[in-house]
Structure formats: structure tokens, C-alpha cells
Amino acid sequence: MELGVFSAPPSLRGGSARRVEEALARRRAAEAERAERWAEASSYFRACEVRAAKHNAWATHAQAQTLSQPASPRGAEALAARRERLSALLAAEAAQLASERAAYDARAQADADAEGEDARLRRLRSANWEMRRREEERRRREAELLLHQKWRLHHPALRDVERRQAAAETRDAWEKEVAARRRREAEECERRRAAAAEAAARAAAEEAARARSEREERERRSRDLQRHLDEQLRHLKSEEARAAALREEAAAEARLRAELARVAEEREREARRRQQQALGRFLARQAALRLRQRARAVHEALQHDESALQQVLRALDDERGAALESRQRLRADALAAVQQLRAQRDRERLRQADLDFLFEEEARRRWDELETVWKAEEEARNKLIAQVLQTQQQQVQEKIEKNLEEQQQVVEAQKALVASVEAAYAELREEEEAKLKAKELQRTELDLQVKQKQLLQAESAVEERKAAEEEAEKLRLEEEKLQQELARMQVEGYRPQSVGRRRLLW
Known part of the structure; x- marks a missing residue:
């Protein structure tokens, strides 16, 4: 610690002025010596730096490669010339040194001999x-x-000055150290808080993204399931409409079959009635009357058959399936039969008109002829109507059987659709239950995370309070130590430490 300008107190003035001047002289001498030492140290360090720089330059790989390369002829000649000049110079200096030493030795010997x-x-x-x-x-x-x-x-004044300076310096050092420590602790606490906040935000973002993806997946599956259910319901409705149409068609086929059976039964009943009338009629000798009656009976039979076929045509026209090919074919067959019956009835009408002008013998002969024709026509007519009715019965029966099979298929399809819809609804219920369970689990996890966070916050608060207490205790101990040190320095005085420069190893 350098001394400032010192003014001697009144008690030291007079006889002690010389001591003050000597102290100042010693101070100047010490400063000169310190400057000389500093110059020596500076020159030493500069020389070390130059030596280290040269060593680093010479120790590099590039320098080694440069030295290992063969010198050029011109460089070799220059180097040889320099070596020769250096050798000559060294030889001349060695000869001069030898001559000077010989002269000095001779002069010293002469002086020694002369002095005594x-x-x-x-x-x-x-x-x-x-x-x-x-x-x-x-x-x-x-x-x-x-x-x-x-x-x-x-000296009391100097001791007091040094004590105050040492106390101020120590206090400043303690305050700087405490401030730096508090600043480091605040930065560390802020860093931990920022890291915790960043981790919490990152965890919250990941949880939100996961929840959003799960929600989107559930919504997508719900939409797919709902779309599948809608398609199944539409299919089920279409199957129900088809089943209703099949039931109506089956009812129409049943009505048609009943109508055909009724027509066949009515024809049989009419044929039996005509046979009974023919058997009960006694017209053995009245051939013309018998012919007219028989022609009338044939005409009535033709009308009856035509009305039966007309009923069949009306039944076919009333059905919803009349546009089908089989129904069109049946209707064409029935119309053809009706046309044949009408043509036969017209012929019978002409025959009946011819019978009015016949005599008995002619009527008897005509009876025999017409009886054969009537039997053949009746057989053909019965065969035609029976064929039409049988064909219709077969087609109706086939249609009914096909309708029953389709109804059975529709019922099975409805059962499968109902089972699929029930399975879809069961899956939807399971999905809803899983969603509720996931929500409950998420709520439980959130509650657990909240509790853990509260527990961590409580632990952090306890740790911070404990750290604050420890810091307060440490500050109190440091303050006590500082007060003790100040008290000791006030009692003992300030003693600066002599710190020398450490020599570096180069």
C-alpha cells in the first residue's frame, strides 16, 4: 500500500523533520528499486515471449519441412560464403582476445613486481x-x-486510517460477494422456474395434442359408424319395402289362384248341369228342336267359357305384376282363347240360324253330323281352357314359391341387418362407455397431476422457505463474522499482506 503525502503532526515538527525527509528519501529509493525490478521483469517476460515465439516458429511442421528441403545451389553458395566470413571473423576476434589477455597478464605481472x-x-x-x-x-x-x-x-492516526480503510475494503468485498451470491441464486431460481414452466407447457401441449388426436379419432369412428348405421337402416327399409311388395304380390297370386280355381270349378259345375239337363230331356223324335236346344246349350257354354276367360283377363289386368313377360304371355294366351271362343260362337250362331230351315230327316242327319263336330269342338275348347288354366296355375304356383323364397331371403337379410345394426349399436355403446371411461381416467389423471403439482409446489415452498432461512442464517453468521473481524481489526489494527509476483514457468 503506497503512502500518500504525509504531514507531520505538531509534536513531530522540529527535530523529527529529518526523519520525515529520510522516510521520503527511502520511499523514493523504494519506488526506484520497484521500477527497476519492474523493468527487469518486463524485459525478462519480453525475452521469454520472443523466445517462445521463436521456439513455436521453429518447432512447427512447416519449419521442419522447410529445413528438410535441400537448399538451392545459390543458397548453398551464399551460406558457404557466410560461414567463411564468420569463421574468419571469429578467428580474428580470438587472436585479438589472446593478444589482449597476454598484454593484460604482462601488465599485471609488471605492476605486481613494481608495487610490492x-x-x-x-x-x-x-x-x-x-x-x-x-x-x-x-x-x-x-x-x-x-x-x-x-x-x-x-501511530494512532495511521492505525485509525488503515483500520477504516481495511474495514471499508472488507465490507465492500463482503457486500460484493453477498450480492453476487444472491444474484447467482436468483438467476438459478429463475432458470429452474423457467425450465419448470417450459416443461409444464410442453407437457400440456403434448397432452392437448394427444387429447385432440384421440378426440378426432373418436369423432371419425363415430361418423363412420353413424354412416354405416344409416346405410344399414336404408338397406333395412328397402328390404322391408321389398318384403311388403312381395307380400302384396303373394296375396295377388293367391287371389288369382283362387279365381282360377273358382272358374275351373264353375265350368265343371256348368258342364255337369248341362249333362243333367241333356239326360233329363226327352227329345228323341224332335231332331230340329234338339238341334236348336243343343246349339243354344253350346252357345251358352261358349259364353260361359268366354266370361270365365274375361274374368281371368280382368284378374291379370288387376295385378301389379302384369307388366312381366310371363303375365303378358298368359294374357296373350287368354286373349287368343277368347278370340277362338268368339269365332266358335259366331259359327254356332250361323249354324243355329241354318237349323231353322231344316226338315225332320235333314235335322236328324244334321244332328249326327253336328254331334260329332260339337264333341270335337267341346273337347278342343275344354283342352284349350284347361291348358290356359293349367299354365296359369303352374305360373302362379311357381310365382308363389319364388315369392316365398324371396320372402325367406328378405327375412334372413332383415335378420342379418338387424344383427348388424344391433352389433353397430353395441359397438357405439361400447365406444361411448370407453369414451366415458377415458374421460373419467383423464379427469383422474388431471386430479392426480393437480395434486402432484400442489404437492410439488408445497415442497418447493418448503424448500424455498428452508433455503431462505438457511440464507438468512448464513447472512447472520457472515454478519457476525464480519462484526467480529471488524472488532478484531479495530483491536489489532490493519496488517496488509505482502503478495509477491508469481514467476510463470515458460
């Missing part, structure tokens, strides 16, 4: 006295320095 023993003793005494004077001067300076340091240490 007394001169050598005087020279030794002079050298001894000079060494003693230098030693006494050194001891005197050291004693004066020790006296000055002792005076400086025991």
Missing part, C-alpha cells in the same frame, strides 16, 4: 573497508525502515 607487499595490503584494506561501509549502510537502511514501520504501525 605493502601496496597489495593497502589495496586489500581499501576493498575490505568499502565492503564494511556498504554492509553498514545496508544495515542502517534496514534499521531505519524497521523503525519507520514500527512507528507507522503504532
Whole structure:
């Protein structure tokens, strides 16, 4: 610690002024010595830096490659010339040194021979006295320095100044250290808080993304399931409409079959009635009357058959399936039969008109002829109507059987659709239950996370409170230590440490 301009107190003025001047002189000498040492150290470090730079330059791989390369002829000649000049210069300097040493030795020997023993003793005494004077001067300076340091240490004003300076410096150092420690702790706490907030935000974002993806997946599956259910319901409705149409068609076929059976039964009943009338009629000798009656009976039979076929046509026209090919074919067959019956009835009408002009013998002969024709026509007519009715009966029966099969298929399809819809609804219920369970589980996890967060916050608060208490205790101990150190320094005084420069190893 350098001394400032010192003004001696009144008690030291007068006789002690010389000591102050000596102290100032010693101070200037010390400063000069310190400057000289600093110059020596600076020159030493500069030399070390130059040496290290040269060493680094020479120790590099590039320098080694440069040195390992063969020199050019011109460079070799220049190097040889330099070596020759250096050798000549060294030889000349060595010869000059040898001549100077020989001359000095000769002059010293001559002086020694001329002086004698007394001169050598005087020279030794002079050298001894000079060494003693230098030693006494050194001891005197050291004693004066020790006296000055002792005076400086025991002087109340200087001790008070040093104590105040040391206390201020120590207090500043403690305050800086405490402030730096608090700043580091605040930065660490802020960093932990930011890291925790970032981790919480990242976890919340990941949880939100996962929940959003799960919700979108559930919504997509719900939409697909709902679309599948709608398609199944539409299919079920179409199957129900088809089943209703098949039931109506089956009812129409049943009505048609009943109508055909009724027509066949009515024809049989009419045929039996005509046979009974023919058997009960006694017209053995009245051929013309018998012919007219038989022609009338044939005409009535034709009308009856035509009306039966007309009923069949009306039944076919009333059906919804009349546009089908089979129904069109049946209707064409029935119309053809009706046309044949009408043509036969027209022929019978003409025959009946011819019978009015026949005599008995002619009527009898005509009876025999027409009886054969009537039987053949009746057989053909019965065969035609029976064929039409049988064909219709077969087609109706086939249609009924096909309708029953289709109804059975529709029923099975409806059962399968109902089972599929029930399975879809069961899956939908399971999905809803799983969704509710997932919500409950998520709510439970959230509650658990909230509890864990609250517990962590409580633990963090406890740790922070404990850390604050420890910090307060540490500050209290440091303050006590500082007060004790200040008290000790006030009692003992300020003693600065001598810190020398550490020599670096280069």
C-alpha cells in the first residue's frame, strides 16, 4: 500500500523533520528499486515471449519441412560464403582476445613486481573497508525502515486510517460477494422456474395434442359408424319395402289362384248341369228342336267359357305384376282363347240360324253330323281352357314359391341387418362407455397431476422457505463474522499482506 503525502503532526515538527525527509528519501529509493525490478521483469517476460515465439516458429511442421528441403545451389553458395566470413571473423576476434589477455597478464605481472607487499595490503584494506561501509549502510537502511514501520504501525492516526480503510475494503468485498451470491441464486431460481414452466407447457401441449388426436379419432369412428348405421337402416327399409311388395304380390297370386280355381270349378259345375239337363230331356223324335236346344246349350257354354276367360283377363289386368313377360304371355294366351271362343260362337250362331230351315230327316242327319263336330269342338275348347288354366296355375304356383323364397331371403337379410345394426349399436355403446371411461381416467389423471403439482409446489415452498432461512442464517453468521473481524481489526489494527509476483514457468 503506497503512502500518500504525509504531514507531520505538531509534536513531530522540529527535530523529527529529518526523519520525515529520510522516510521520503527511502520511499523514493523504494519506488526506484520497484521500477527497476519492474523493468527487469518486463524485459525478462519480453525475452521469454520472443523466445517462445521463436521456439513455436521453429518447432512447427512447416519449419521442419522447410529445413528438410535441400537448399538451392545459390543458397548453398551464399551460406558457404557466410560461414567463411564468420569463421574468419571469429578467428580474428580470438587472436585479438589472446593478444589482449597476454598484454593484460604482462601488465599485471609488471605492476605486481613494481608495487610490492605493502601496496597489495593497502589495496586489500581499501576493498575490505568499502565492503564494511556498504554492509553498514545496508544495515542502517534496514534499521531505519524497521523503525519507520514500527512507528507507522503504532501511530494512532495511521492505525485509525488503515483500520477504516481495511474495514471499508472488507465490507465492500463482503457486500460484493453477498450480492453476487444472491444474484447467482436468483438467476438459478429463475432458470429452474423457467425450465419448470417450459416443461409444464410442453407437457400440456403434448397432452392437448394427444387429447385432440384421440378426440378426432373418436369423432371419425363415430361418423363412420353413424354412416354405416344409416346405410344399414336404408338397406333395412328397402328390404322391408321389398318384403311388403312381395307380400302384396303373394296375396295377388293367391287371389288369382283362387279365381282360377273358382272358374275351373264353375265350368265343371256348368258342364255337369248341362249333362243333367241333356239326360233329363226327352227329345228323341224332335231332331230340329234338339238341334236348336243343343246349339243354344253350346252357345251358352261358349259364353260361359268366354266370361270365365274375361274374368281371368280382368284378374291379370288387376295385378301389379302384369307388366312381366310371363303375365303378358298368359294374357296373350287368354286373349287368343277368347278370340277362338268368339269365332266358335259366331259359327254356332250361323249354324243355329241354318237349323231353322231344316226338315225332320235333314235335322236328324244334321244332328249326327253336328254331334260329332260339337264333341270335337267341346273337347278342343275344354283342352284349350284347361291348358290356359293349367299354365296359369303352374305360373302362379311357381310365382308363389319364388315369392316365398324371396320372402325367406328378405327375412334372413332383415335378420342379418338387424344383427348388424344391433352389433353397430353395441359397438357405439361400447365406444361411448370407453369414451366415458377415458374421460373419467383423464379427469383422474388431471386430479392426480393437480395434486402432484400442489404437492410439488408445497415442497418447493418448503424448500424455498428452508433455503431462505438457511440464507438468512448464513447472512447472520457472515454478519457476525464480519462484526467480529471488524472488532478484531479495530483491536489489532490493519496488517496488509505482502503478495509477491508469481514467476510463470515458460
